[in-house]
Amino acid sequence: MNRPPSSRPRLLRAGAVLVAAGTVLAATACGGSADDGSGDGRVTITVNGRPPEAQAVERAMFDADVAEFEEAHPEIDLEAVEGFMDPNTFAARLAGGQLEDVFYVYFTDPANLIARGQAADITEQAADMAILDSVRPDALDVFRDGEGRLYGIPTANYSMGLLYNRALFEEAGLDPDAPPETWEEVREAADAIAGLGDDRVGFAELSANNQGGWHFTAWMYAMGGQVVDTGGETPVAAFNNEQGRAVLRYLHDMRWADGSMGEQQLLEFEDAQRMMGSGNLGMYLAAPDNVSQLVNQFEGDFDDYGLAPMPGGLGTLAGGEGYMFNPAATPEQIEAGLTYLEWRFLNPDRFQARIDRSLDNDAPVGLPMPPTPDIWTGEIREQQEALRLENANVPVENYQPFVDAAEQMPTRIEPPRAQEVYAVLDTVMQAVLTDEAADFDALLGEAETAVNELLARPS
Amino acid sequence: MTNATRRRGRAAAASDAPATGAFRRRGRPDPAARPAGAAPSRRVRPAENAIAYAFLAAALVCFAVFSWFPIVRGVLLSFQRENFVAPPTWVGLDNFQRVIGDPLFVTAWANTGYFTILALIFGFAVPFAVAVLLNEIRHARGYFRLLVYLPVMLPPIVTALLWRWFYDPGPGLFNETLRALNLPTLEWLNSGDTAMFSLVLVSTWGNMGTATLIYLAALQNIPGELYEAAELDGAGVWQRIRHVTVPQTRFVLLALLLLQIVATMQVFTEPYIMTAGGPENATVTVLLLLYRYAFVYSDFGAASALSLMLFVALGAFSALYLRITRSTG
Numbered sequence: 001m002n003r004p005p006s007s008r009p010r011l012l013r014a015g016a017v018l019v020a021a022g023t024v025l026a027a028t029a030c031g032g033s034a035d036d037g038s039g040d041g042r043v044t045i046t047v048n049g050r051p052p053e054a055q056a057v058e059r060a061m062f063d064a065d066v067a068e069f070e071e072a073h074p075e076i077d078l079e080a081v082e083g084f085m086d087p088n089t090f091a092a093r094l095a096g097g098q099l100e101d102v103f104y105v106y107f108t109d110p111a112n113l114i115a116r117g118q119a120a121d122i123t124e125q126a127a128d129m130a131i132l133d134s135v136r137p138d139a140l141d142v143f144r145d146g147e148g149r150l151y152g153i154p155t156a157n158y159s160m161g162l163l164y165n166r167a168l169f170e171e172a173g174l175d176p177d178a179p180p181e182t183w184e185e186v187r188e189a190a191d192a193i194a195g196l197g198d199d200r201v202g203f204a205e206l207s208a209n210n211q212g213g214w215h216f217t218a219w220m221y222a223m224g225g226q227v228v229d230t231g232g233e234t235p236v237a238a239f240n241n242e243q244g245r246a247v248l249r250y251l252h253d254m255r256w257a258d259g260s261m262g263e264q265q266l267l268e269f270e271d272a273q274r275m276m277g278s279g280n281l282g283m284y285l286a287a288p289d290n291v292s293q294l295v296n297q298f299e300g301d302f303d304d305y306g307l308a309p310m311p312g313g314l315g316t317l318a319g320g321e322g323y324m325f326n327p328a329a330t331p332e333q334i335e336a337g338l339t340y341l342e343w344r345f346l347n348p349d350r351f352q353a354r355i356d357r358s359l360d361n362d363a364p365v366g367l368p369m370p371p372t373p374d375i376w377t378g379e380i381r382e383q384q385e386a387l388r389l390e391n392a393n394v395p396v397e398n399y400q401p402f403v404d405a406a407e408q409m410p411t412r413i414e415p416p417r418a419q420e421v422y423a424v425l426d427t428v429m430q431a432v433l434t435d436e437a438a439d440f441d442a443l444l445g446e447a448e449t450a451v452n453e454l455l456a457r458p459s
Numbered sequence: 460m461t462n463a464t465r466r467r468g469r470a471a472a473a474s475d476a477p478a479t480g481a482f483r484r485r486g487r488p489d490p491a492a493r494p495a496g497a498a499p500s501r502r503v504r505p506a507e508n509a510i511a512y513a514f515l516a517a518a519l520v521c522f523a524v525f526s527w528f529p530i531v532r533g534v535l536l537s538f539q540r541e542n543f544v545a546p547p548t549w550v551g552l553d554n555f556q557r558v559i560g561d562p563l564f565v566t567a568w569a570n571t572g573y574f575t576i577l578a579l580i581f582g583f584a585v586p587f588a589v590a591v592l593l594n595e596i597r598h599a600r601g602y603f604r605l606l607v608y609l610p611v612m613l614p615p616i617v618t619a620l621l622w623r624w625f626y627d628p629g630p631g632l633f634n635e636t637l638r639a640l641n642l643p644t645l646e647w648l649n650s651g652d653t654a655m656f657s658l659v660l661v662s663t664w665g666n667m668g669t670a671t672l673i674y675l676a677a678l679q680n681i682p683g684e685l686y687e688a689a690e691l692d693g694a695g696v697w698q699r700i701r702h703v704t705v706p707q708t709r710f711v712l713l714a715l716l717l718l719q720i721v722a723t724m725q726v727f728t729e730p731y732i733m734t735a736g737g738p739e740n741a742t743v744t745v746l747l748l749l750y751r752y753a754f755v756y757s758d759f760g761a762a763s764a765l766s767l768m769l770f771v772a773l774g775a776f777s778a779l780y781l782r783i784t785r786s787t788g
Contacts, residue, residue, distance in 0.1 A: 426737065435650075
């Protein structure tokens, strides 16, 4: 159809107006407004952590919780959004005023966010939360600064342990009900599993993207040592010692003398999960949530995996998750956020309801992770433990050695300037795992100098 | 007369030429085309200009918001300490001192230079050789061109993960092949000696398709008579390539050389996905270090300072390149 000639300029003009209007809109869209809706007595808060559509079960449970909360607290309007902590976008969202009022963090984040002033101080608002007395003090300490002021709330706590493949243990003639308790036993078990051939790997260790440094820290804690000594006036490196050399010696011997760590190195977490999920890996260091991830992602079987405490048993690295608050949040929004967090995560009255919801959705119950996270002490811990065992739909006996040891085993949080320290220690792990002639003393000495230099620098 | 004055002379002559019809059609007044004092033949309607300005404004705003503002902000950020909560504080050259004082600073630049040189040797020469070969092929040309271009269509992450498996020193494709041929195996990404070379192979394989097609297009523009004349003069294959092919594709070769250097100096995907900078920092590049400053350590000041250094280095190189290419005509 031919268009009348006169319509072209009009169309052009309309197009130009649209483009110009769109441009103005785009420009103005950059500046969002923070309306807490407090004018009518209602408080509006945005909270992230809503699972994506791909995780339909988790999303449905989350949405049901939010609906129930809003019904119980009509004065709070909760806007739930997708997403967890993403270091790649965090600063941009904070700078653009797009960061949620209550945002999800891993235990690796709070120290840095507090040091940089990127989270609100909630000490005053949390002062009357009696339930915090029953939360593990070490988990709460993750959210405190040097002066004891509080910046967030832990909602789940994981400590690292030894995740092992029970099926491969049996195949290698090892007793899956008696997992290794010392590093020497880990070495023997790894050797036996690698001896099965067919590219089986006895023990995998990470060494890329700072994850090597992270796991070196876990090894040091398990040996009773630490990575950074924070006791003095300024923190200093604390790994250039017998414990540090022992860590490297074990790794070196498993890698080169026994050949039980596979040939491909520079591994990251996903690599170890892939190897374990495909049934080719015997053991790696991980937190309990890895068990359900392996089952979900690789259609595995809970019966095939076991969890033991950190070998050596002298300590373990604490990990976990929680929520912090936008520095721009109003005191009312912080109060409302704390009300939500207490109702949803720190609420012994809802233990059974959370477990039932997981059972109804065929989500795992019985692991030391949500809906029964290991964040409690005293009577409440016992109450939750009883419910966990009573309602379990996974073989809890496979994880019992880990759970039994968890309460007694000293947990340590990450060192200060963790990611920078890990980056230095990554090279130590890489050297031991890729260079048979690695010089332990030289590696630890150079890493010590580098870590001390970075710790002396203002953050 | 020098080249430069000749060019200026031509430009001046062009500006003295009478206005073309196209120029008049846009409604601009053309003093030479009408008697003094006479009214212009057609007045410019304000609405017509408004439309032009509206379209121009959209482009300007887009460039300003998404290109110029971030560049200016990045430069400012390199002299500031910023937590995106409180107003930024000026710290002078502290960020630059922090970056230069980092033990990985020299390593990252040296690694980047090494990657660039290796990538030029392979990524520049190999596509040209392949293009010459493709140009000579008489049968199934389309099939071979598609074959060469296919890797470009793979997402870089897929390419990197695929090659990670090739490089696995245990059951990986390369070492399995070497074992089958009774040849010594290599540690590939596991060794500082071979890691960077391994990354260059991946990068070349993944990116050579585009360069090959551009070379091929340039080769096909060379008049066949030149080759015929060369052949009549008794020139062999190498002499034809040297005295006909290379001079005739010189401009494309030089343009791609610049693009190649600018691109390879910013190498990130391969080391990020395949080695994370290891083993023992053997593949830490400038951009990988920059990424760590920004997104691992949240030190945007240091990241901006390093990116400014890279910007200046690439800018200086580009200026030098343009100067050399201009002076050689």
